[in-house]
Amino acid sequence: MGKRLLLLLAHPDDETFGPGGTIARYAREGVSIHLATATRGEAGQTGTPPLIGQDGLGDYREGELRAAAGLLGIGFVEFFGFGDGRLVSTPFDSILERAVAAIRRFRPQVVIGFGPGGVSGHPDHMVMCDIAAAAFDAAADPVRFPDQVQDGLKPWAVQKLYRFEVSQAAFDAWQVPLKGVPADTLTTFIDTSAVVDLKVAAFYCHRTQAKDYERMLSRDGFREFAAQETYVLAASRLAVEGGPETDLFFGIEEEQPI
Numbered sequence: 001m002g003k004r005l006l007l008l009l010a011h012p013d014d015e016t017f018g019p020g021g022t023i024a025r026y027a028r029e030g031v032s033i034h035l036a037t038a039t040r041g042e043a044g045q046t047g048t049p050p051l052i053g054q055d056g057l058g059d060y061r062e063g064e065l066r067a068a069a070g071l072l073g074i075g076f077v078e079f080f081g082f083g084d085g086r087l088v089s090t091p092f093d094s095i096l097e098r099a100v101a102a103i104r105r106f107r108p109q110v111v112i113g114f115g116p117g118g119v120s121g122h123p124d125h126m127v128m129c130d131i132a133a134a135a136f137d138a139a140a141d142p143v144r145f146p147d148q149v150q151d152g153l154k155p156w157a158v159q160k161l162y163r164f165e166v167s168q169a170a171f172d173a174w175q176v177p178l179k180g181v182p183a184d185t186l187t188t189f190i191d192t193s194a195v196v197d198l199k200v201a202a203f204y205c206h207r208t209q210a211k212d213y214e215r216m217l218s219r220d221g222f223r224e225f226a227a228q229e230t231y232v233l234a235a236s237r238l239a240v241e242g243g244p245e246t247d248l249f250f251g252i253e254e255e256q257p258i
């Protein structure tokens with residue numbers, strides 16, 4: 001069993017706008033990567049000028065995400081199919097059940113999700129932060145979602161849960177209204193300098209979202225910023241917790257008893 005990384009996110013493009021460099025780097029190192037996206041982004045922008053009508057946007061963005069996933073090296077993309085912009089009003093356990101099933105099926109050592117501020121403050125992102133935290137516990141607990149266990153999915157204990165986060169200072173320097181965290185709360189610093197071009201190429205797969213990525217790509221120093229992606233270690237089952245890390249898989253044994 002090799003290294004496996006699961007991303008639990010909300011919309012097509014979250015994977016690229018957020019941890020895209022991390023994904024590309026670990027994929028190139030041979031890590032298996034699975035992306036579970038709660039919605040198909042059907043309530044989002046359709047492009048300027050529109051590339052598709054609002055009715056067809058979910059399908060269109062699914063295609064955009066699959067193209068970006070191919071570039072970044074994501075092996076498998078799963079859509080939960082919940083309503084875009086409606087996760088707050090979706091029963092929490094319905095989303096949690098899907099997240100737990102994704103964990104039990106793929107059995108990742110590491111999960112990446114959103115932090116409590118959701119980077120952009122999108123309520124769907126904030127819900128997915130809570131889902132990731134709850135799924136970290138529930139996937140390992142045979143009492144939770146026992147139907148899955150009866151169907152042959154064994155409980156699975158993820159070793160580490162990370163939140164994709166950015167230092168508030170970086171956002172403040174750009175004067176953008178995004179939700180960062182104090183720099184001294186970041187725990188994990190991933191060198192993504194070798195894959196910045198791939199991340200940028202993945203942005204261009206999300207053409208309906210061009211307004212957003214063009215704004216992001218035009219910020220002063222974007223490429224330097226994109227040369228490192230940062231995280232907060234939110235939960236860990238490892239005995240050892242140390243100082244700043246430069247590897248999401250630090251301390252993880254690849255072969256684990258189930």
Ligand SMILES: [Zn+2]
Binds near residue numbers: 010011013014122125
């Ligand atoms: Zn999003």
